[in-house]
Amino acid sequence: MDRRAFLQHAGSAAAAAAVAAPLAAAAPASTALFVDTNVSLYRWPTRRLWADDAGKLVAKLRRHGVSSAWTGNFEAALHTDMAGANARLADACARDGGGILRPFGSVNPTIPDWPEDLRRCHEVHRMPGLRLFPNYHGYTLDDPRFKELLERATERGLLVQIALSMEDDRSQNPVLQSAPVAVAPLPDVLAKLPGARVMLLNSFSRVIGGNHAMIRRLTEVSVAFELATLEGAAGVATLLNAVPGVRLTFGSHSPYYYFEAALLKLQESALSPGQLASVRHGWADSLLGPRPQSVPSPSTTRSDGRPAR
């Protein structure tokens, strides 16, 4: 038997076995709370992803038991029309989100009239939080504009997600280079703004993955994390042991990453039921609650007092 025949034979046998032995009984109960704090809609400019639309994304999340997914918009990293990107995101989550996609709009504090984008995210689209892309939008975390944005979001009770990276900076398209966000200024910023709620996305691996001292400092000022880029054998357990009290949530960075890559991290680490519940939904619930928060009716005026459109 040559190699081709070997492969065909092996493939046929495996496929037959797979049909005969579906893994149905072990699926998690559909009522279990399971929050993915890091998913996105639409396309990333340099790669094809596994879900181009909300329908396919929702179907897979549901199949794996996800009950709520905090959803950003990839377009917001590079687009300038934030208002348009946020409106599309809100519409897609409402129309095709299957009741699990919760939209997180984006605000770029370096472009004109950004407070109006913030107001619309909160009042018009009723979003529970924001997702920021400082490295793509061109500011650092000690920039006064970032501090103002954080203050305004905090006044509105919005959770602020900061994407420290979106992809491995060593393999970016040469014309789209973007280094990870430097997080060092954040503890001092948050120390002066105790009511702020901040979560870091894609923060481990090559960003602050091995820097437990920094993770501790951020934990002390109530920063939350998600595990999409958390690496190392039994990496979840290692982090929970190294940084007691770390607010680690489940995040998959789908559909840029395979969803299963994050899901299996919950199996790789030996976690207590309490630890597992905290990662699956506990910390996320503490930040947003399991259901959409009440939000004010849209005001008739803009942030600067002029009539709203």
Place this chain on the structure above:
Amino acid sequence: MAALPGDGPHHMNRRDFLTASALAAASPFAGRAAAALDQSTGPAATAWEADELRKLGIWDVHCHVTTPGKTPPHRMEALIKIADRMGVERLCIMMSAPWHYEPTPEQFRRSNDDVLEILKHWNSRAFGFVYLNPKYITESLAELERCVADGPMIGIKLWVGWRCNRPELDPIVRRAAELNALILQHTWIKNRGQGNLPHESTPMELAQLSARHPGVPMVCGHTGGGDWALGIRAIRERPELHADLGGGDPVYGEVEMAVRELGASRVLYGSDVAGRSFASQLGRVLGAEISVADKRLILRENLRWLLRPALRRKGIDA
């Protein structure tokens, strides 16, 4: 073209191998791994989709024993406990800490001593790959004899000590072919190659080496890393080169492209633990939009086939 691995004068032909494979698949791997996996069906059971894969007994081509522990065997014990949770049955281990970009002979010998010590205790679960630096070719060939020809190891690990297209590699490849030792060459493409370490190889350079040694199977470690789309293209025309999926971020598309461009038979699951997790690297295979049959080849059978000649030489039936 020269023979592919396993085409040599073996007692078992491919048909027999397949029969044995089918039996192995029907009777999931014994011991703690299967038991541990059975007990942990909760948090991520749906990732496996098919029970066949969950109990397959995965072979991992790229592991480093850098888990905590006071001795190398203790570190291996810690890693095995984690592997058991993920259904990883066999681990190809290489390069004990501390790591050196350009190791001296003394340094790579010390590293290999640790792996040899681990193999004394864990030869039922681990396969050893000897770590060499072709910059020191005489010493590297001697170490190959010590650890593979006269020792229990079955493969060769080449990291970033010397560019793999250099002529110093040739005697190592020739001797590896004689010993049926599988070569795993680290490759990465950082910032289109501009960010690589001084002696860090690319898949393009590995393809050049392969062209000088047709028929000798090699593993393209990381397949170029994050820029795997370049790496896959670079090795596409060299049928002896196999793509190691491990070590990079679990970005969608790598597995699908590798299967499409190379064929599933040239794609290998590797994790690059303990720096990486088993989970993120397994997840990319399990989540890939390819057939269950192809996943089975990637997760186990391809590596089993590639290692079979070396294992037979050591009298190991696996």
